[in-house]
Amino acid sequence: AQSVTQPDIHITVSEGASLELRCNYSYGATPYLFWYVQSPGQGLQLLLKYFSGDTLVQGIKGFEAEFKRSQSSFNLRKPSVHWSDAAEYFCAVGEGGADGLTFGKGTHLIIQP
Amino acid sequence: EAGVAQSPRYKIIEKRQSVAFWCNPISGHATLYWYQQILGQGPKLLIQFQNNGVVDDSQLPKDRFSAERLKGVDSTLKIQPAKLEDSAVYLCASSSWDSLTDTQYFGPGTRLTVL
Numbered sequence: 001a002q003s004v005t006q007p008d009i010h011i012t013v014s015e016g017a018s019l020e021l022r023c024n025y026s027y028g029a030t031p032y033l034f035w036y037v038q039s040p041g042q043g044l045q046l047l048l049k050y051f052s053g054d055t056l057v058q059g060i061k062g063f064e065a066e067f068k069r070s071q072s073s074f075n076l077r078k079p080s081v082h083w084s085d086a087a088e089y090f091c092a093v094g095e096g097g098a099d100g101l102t103f104g105k106g107t108h109l110i111i112q113p
Numbered sequence: 114e115a116g117v118a119q120s121p122r123y124k125i126i127e128k129r130q131s132v133a134f135w136c137n138p139i140s141g142h143a144t145l146y147w148y149q150q151i152l153g154q155g156p157k158l159l160i161q162f163q164n165n166g167v168v169d170d171s172q173l174p175k176d177r178f179s180a181e182r183l184k185g186v187d188s189t190l191k192i193q194p195a196k197l198e199d200s201a202v203y204l205c206a207s208s209s210w211d212s213l214t215d216t217q218y219f220g221p222g223t224r225l226t227v228l
Binding site for chain 1: 116117146153154155156157158161168169204206216217218219220221222
């Protein structure tokens with residue numbers, strides 16, 4: 001069975017500092033990997049996705065993520081965070097873009113002024 | 114392009130009552146999903162429809178939850194009777210199923226509180 005682990009429940013980062021959110025997955029075949037962001041009272045918004053090809057994927061809002069098969073990881077990064085990045089971030093894995101997703105428990109990002 | 118629509122946005126009921134949620138997917142999207150998101154957790158897939166057929170309902174508590182997607186467009190999710198542990202946000206998502214590289218688009222969710 002597939003699973004996703006996000007080891008950090010909360011992360012606090014100063015505005016302007018760099019960010020890395022960790023995601024580890026368990027999946028038998030080639031995974032389809034996603035990062036979503038959820039702001040309070042909002043639905044989930046897709047930041048980026050990885051299906052195949054270049055292991056460094058670029059997303060919206062200046063985010064990027066790197067797929068490392070040897071480490072079963074798909075960490076999310078941003079070089080400089082803004083106060084508006086404060087939100088809940090979810091990593092997810094699926095068998096395909098249109099299949100049901102398995103989500104991690106999320107990482108709550110807090111931005112310090 | 115209009116997004117995924119859900120209603121109501123909020124619902125408060127007492128345990129053992131019934132409740133229904135409605136979802137209208139993005140126009141033309143053949144695949145529709147219902148997820149349950151309990152506070153502090155990630156969303157969990159309850160059921161997936163392809164047009165008006167069920168693809169996966171392995172995690173749907175069928176003794177109290179039911180869902181339908183008549184005519185392959187909008188969908189309703191029902192809970193009868195509700196329990197305290199059903200308090201959660203119910204998210205609807207849709208995708209076009211054009212290829213394996215498609216993306217799921219989520220609605221704003223319905224927040225259910227069971228007292």
